[in-house]
Amino acid sequence: MPIDDELRLRRFDGNYDTGLPWYQDPETVLLVDGGGDPYARSRVRRMYDYLAAHGELYWIEVRTEKNFTPIGDVTFWQEDMPIVIGLPQYRGRGIGGRVVATLCRRAEELNYNKVYVNEIYDFNEGSHRCFARAGFTAYEKTEQGARYVRRLKEE
Numbered sequence: 001m002p003i004d005d006e007l008r009l010r011r012f013d014g015n016y017d018t019g020l021p022w023y024q025d026p027e028t029v030l031l032v033d034g035g036g037d038p039y040a041r042s043r044v045r046r047m048y049d050y051l052a053a054h055g056e057l058y059w060i061e062v063r064t065e066k067n068f069t070p071i072g073d074v075t076f077w078q079e080d081m082p083i084v085i086g087l088p089q090y091r092g093r094g095i096g097g098r099v100v101a102t103l104c105r106r107a108e109e110l111n112y113n114k115v116y117v118n119e120i121y122d123f124n125e126g127s128h129r130c131f132a133r134a135g136f137t138a139y140e141k142t143e144q145g146a147r148y149v150r151r152l153k154e155e
Contacts, residue, residue: 001058001102001106003098003099003102004098005063006062006063007060007061007062007063007095007098007099008061008063008068009058009059009060009061009074009099009102010058010059010061010068010070011056011057011058011059012048012051012052012057012058012059012073013059016041016044016045016048017041018059018070019044019048019059019070019073019084019086020039020041020044021086022072022073022084022086022087023038023039023043023044023047023086024038024039025038025086025088026038027088028084028086028088031084031121031124031127032082032084034121034144048073051073051075051082052075054075054077054080055075055076055077055080056075056076056077056106057073057074057075058073058074058075058076059072059073060072060073060074060083060085060095060099062090062095070086071085071086071087071090071095072084072085072086072087072090072095073086074099074103076103076106076107078107078110078112078114078115078116079116079118080116080117080118081100081103081115081116081117082117082118083096083099083100083127083130091126092126096126096127096130097130097133097134100130100131100134101134103115104134104135104150104152107152108152108153112152113151113152113153114149114150114151114152115149115150115152116147116148116149116150117131117136117147117148117149118147119142119144119145119146119147120145120146120148121144121145122144122145122146124145131148131150134150135150136148136149136150137149137150
């Protein structure tokens with residue numbers, strides 16, 4: 001799914017090892033889970049299997065010199081949109097916002113009235129900004145953060 005000349009989403013190809021290094025990085029684990037141990041290969045496999053069973057699982061890829069390189073992952077379904085920019089050098093560069101905007105257009109194609117983000121931790125300022133810029137608003141407080149919704153059309 002092209003986003004622009006430099007960015008695309010590519011369907012998960014079953015290669016669990018692509019994302020393994022991201023989930024072994026303590027900063028990524030903090031952003032995803034609020035902290036904890038790095039993921040083992042078996043945990044990455046379980047996570048990707050779960051995400052693929054519940055939604056459309058994609059690699060987030062950026063164009064390098066001659067091809068595209070995975071830098072993160074995102075899963076899209078109406079009830080959640082977990083996004084991870086796994087390579088730290090690509091965080092804070094607007095990639096997440098471009099991915100979210102593309103997936104919101106996908107939701108409109110599917111005639112969804114709303115899309116949700118299950119939880120963004122209070123300390124994850126980057127994700128709060130990303131989803132707020134994309135038109136999401138907090139609708140419910142959680143123990144560690146908030147749930148978000150974006151209305152796509154009037155009900």
